[in-house]
Amino acid sequence: MIEYRWAEGQYDRLPVLAEELVRRQVAVIVAPSTAATLAVKAATTTIPIVFAAAEDPVRFGLVASLARPGGNLTGINFFSSELVAKRLELLRELVPSAARVAVLIDPSIVGSSERAQKEVETAARALGLHIQILNATNSREIDAAFAALVRERADALFVNPGGLFNGRRVQMATMAARHAVPMTSATREIAEAGGLMNYGPNIADAWRVVGVYAGRVLKGAKPRELPVEQVSKFELIINAQTARMLNLEVPPTLLARADEVIE
Numbered sequence: 367m368i369e370y371r372w373a374e375g376q377y378d379r380l381p382v383l384a385e386e387l388v389r390r391q392v393a394v395i396v397a398p399s400t401a402a403t404l405a406v407k408a409a410t411t412t413i414p415i416v417f418a419a420a421e422d423p424v425r426f427g428l429v430a431s432l433a434r435p436g437g438n439l440t441g442i443n444f445f446s447s448e449l450v451a452k453r454l455e456l457l458r459e460l461v462p463s464a465a466r467v468a469v470l471i472d473p474s475i476v477g478s479s480e481r482a483q484k485e486v487e488t489a490a491r492a493l494g495l496h497i498q499i500l501n502a503t504n505s506r507e508i509d510a511a512f513a514a515l516v517r518e519r520a521d522a523l524f525v526n527p528g529g530l531f532n533g534r535r536v537q538m539a540t541m542a543a544r545h546a547v548p549m550t551s552a553t554r555e556i557a558e559a560g561g562l563m564n565y566g567p568n569i570a571d572a573w574r575v576v577g578v579y580a581g582r583v584l585k586g587a588k589p590r591e592l593p594v595e596q597v598s599k600f601e602l603i604i605n606a607q608t609a610r611m612l613n614l615e616v617p618p619t620l621l622a623r624a625d626e627v628i629e
Contacts, residue, residue: 375504375530377474380405388413394583396576399529401475403428407439414583417441418576420527423594432594440589442575444567444597449552450482451489453565454524456602457550458493459620460563461522464548466496468520470511472528473501482526508534512541525551535559548612557603557628562612567597601625
């Protein structure tokens with residue numbers, strides 16, 4: 367039996383949902399984000415937890431070390447937030463005329479959103495880019511963010527990782543196409559929906575590791591005995607159809623480095 371709990375993007379609900387699972391005395395809890403992991407970690411020190419975290423799990427205090435987690439948690443780190451500078455570099459390479467970049471962030475992801483803003487500001491300064499931070503926590507605010515970037519004449523849109531944006535990818539791709547705004551992201555799903563490009567970890571591989579680890583725990587393994595895995599495969603996906611619609615010529619060097627080109 368699998369018990370599901372979903373906060374529907376309302377991160378303040380996570381502690382209550384975590385406590386519900388603890389009260390049900392489940393055998394293992396799978397937490398698919400850093401925010402969810404922090405909530406379940408606070409709720410139990412005994413039930414095994416298998417996490418998928420975009421941030422450094424040692425820095426966040428989830429485990430003592432990657433090789434020896436130590437407590438009741440283990441899982442996988444998929445390096446999403448650490449790739450901000452690389453994503454901006456690739457965007458600059460594909461859209462060399464871009465000088466003003468709008469950055470879409472979900473501020474409800476406490477801790478992660480503040481750090482993401484600092485990282486993108488640092489990376490933008492190094493590249494000589496001017497950035498405009500736009501916040502959105504729901505569908506209506508995504509529309510408002512697009513209205514703001516059009517009003518401010520942003521040359522491109524940089525989408526920070528987040529469940530909200532992945533879930534609203536069709537909405538964002540539609541708006542980006544309507545306003546002819548090149549959009550880059552961290553997940554392949556947004557590129558497949560019509561975004562221009564994505565660079566990030568292969569999330570499907572990360573979920574497989576989580577499933578394998580959960581299975582091993584159910585068979586008796588202790589989280590402290592399972593070292594935290596780190597994603598080693600990163601994908602560059604370019605939507606060539608979107609590039610043509612935007613009248614962008616993808617440099618041959620970038621095409622050669624792409625793991626997939628969507629035609």
